[in-house]
Amino acid sequence: MSFFSKYLSPFLAPDPCDSQPCQNNGTCSASEDTAICACLPGFTGATCDVGTTCPPGGSIRIENTSVAFQYSPAKGNYPSWMKDSQPTNPSGADRVWLFKGYENKEIAVYETVEDITRGIQSASITLPYKWAGTGHVVNKGGLYFQRLKTQNIVKYDIRKRNITAENHLKDVDSDNTCTYQWGGYATTDFAVDEYGLWLVYGNRSNNCNLVIAKINPDTLNVEHSWATTIRSGSVGNTFMKCGVLYATNSYSETSTYIRYTYDTNTGKQKSLPLNRIPFNQPGTYNTMLDYNPHDGLLYYADDYHGYLATFPIVKSV
Numbered sequence: 001m002s003f004f005s006k007y008l009s010p011f012l013a014p015d016p017c018d019s020q021p022c023q024n025n026g027t028c029s030a031s032e033d034t035a036i037c038a039c040l041p042g043f044t045g046a047t048c049d050v051g052t053t054c055p056p057g058g059s060i061r062i063e064n065t066s067v068a069f070q071y072s073p074a075k076g077n078y079p080s081w082m083k084d085s086q087p088t089n090p091s092g093a094d095r096v097w098l099f100k101g102y103e104n105k106e107i108a109v110y111e112t113v114e115d116i117t118r119g120i121q122s123a124s125i126t127l128p129y130k131w132a133g134t135g136h137v138v139n140k141g142g143l144y145f146q147r148l149k150t151q152n153i154v155k156y157d158i159r160k161r162n163i164t165a166e167n168h169l170k171d172v173d174s175d176n177t178c179t180y181q182w183g184g185y186a187t188t189d190f191a192v193d194e195y196g197l198w199l200v201y202g203n204r205s206n207n208c209n210l211v212i213a214k215i216n217p218d219t220l221n222v223e224h225s226w227a228t229t230i231r232s233g234s235v236g237n238t239f240m241k242c243g244v245l246y247a248t249n250s251y252s253e254t255s256t257y258i259r260y261t262y263d264t265n266t267g268k269q270k271s272l273p274l275n276r277i278p279f280n281q282p283g284t285y286n287t288m289l290d291y292n293p294h295d296g297l298l299y300y301a302d303d304y305h306g307y308l309a310t311f312p313i314v315k316s317v
Helices: 003-007 113-118
Strands: 027-031 034-038 060-062 067-070 080-082 096-099 106-110 123-126 131-139 142-147 152-157 162-168 188-193 196-203 209-215 222-231 238-241 244-248 255-263 268-271 278-280 286-292 297-302 307-315
Touching: 067 113, 080 131, 080 286, 080 297, 096 113, 096 131, 106 113, 131 196, 131 286, 142 188, 188 238, 188 286, 196 222, 196 238, 209 244, 222 255, 222 268, 238 286
Parallel strands: 131 188
Antiparallel strands: 027 034, 060 307, 067 307, 080 096, 096 106, 106 123, 131 142, 142 152, 152 162, 188 196, 196 209, 209 222, 238 244, 244 255, 255 268, 255 278, 286 297, 297 307
């Protein structure tokens, strides 16, 4: 035993990965005194302890809202809101980020959903530059967004308050052309599901047809991509679950439904009838739709009435 091992080891902070906290073959990395688990596909949670059953062929059902309320600061401000899709610290699992506008850089932070309903804001964050659209996500403490009027996607470390990665994607639209139906610079849409981080965008080099790209969460490099045959302007919004893209028929109709799916597991795409996967939105101007694999909820935001809502997603029988 060396001098340092014998006399100094009792005073050194233990490695948080020594206890092997990551389950189901997850990979552990240490951030100061905190263990961060990178989970294999099909598992989520702070320690990869939550297994997810992915239904075959996109067989899901969107339940009625589990939470739905009107928040006046969201009304008329093209809102989006979210929790961390894979929180690394349980104490921050309930924290909520609210984004107002499709070209802004001020983020409002709330400790719980209840705090939003009561208007109790705990903090605010000012980004180095403006985001574009409403397709942002928070994942493992990182905020992912498109930089306004550029073809760059960005990762921002929320705790350290700095940019940790930025990548240029040549087929991403930097203007307001390859958007979802409602416009608003909604040209890129980040998503997180059981398989990791995705980017859905209208390909400006291919008639604005949607592309589904699997993104490395650290480098922002595209690991793999799938080209669809559906134009970005023909859908209201999209989300990913279990590697399947789901696209709504409209951003403004109350009786909305999933009109299109693309399964990256099989490479198959489908156009769906209106009664296959109905989706009854509370508002009439949907600006954001994102699935969170940590709590299994679909997050929704409405501009016209200021609705913020969540919907449970279950396997269809």
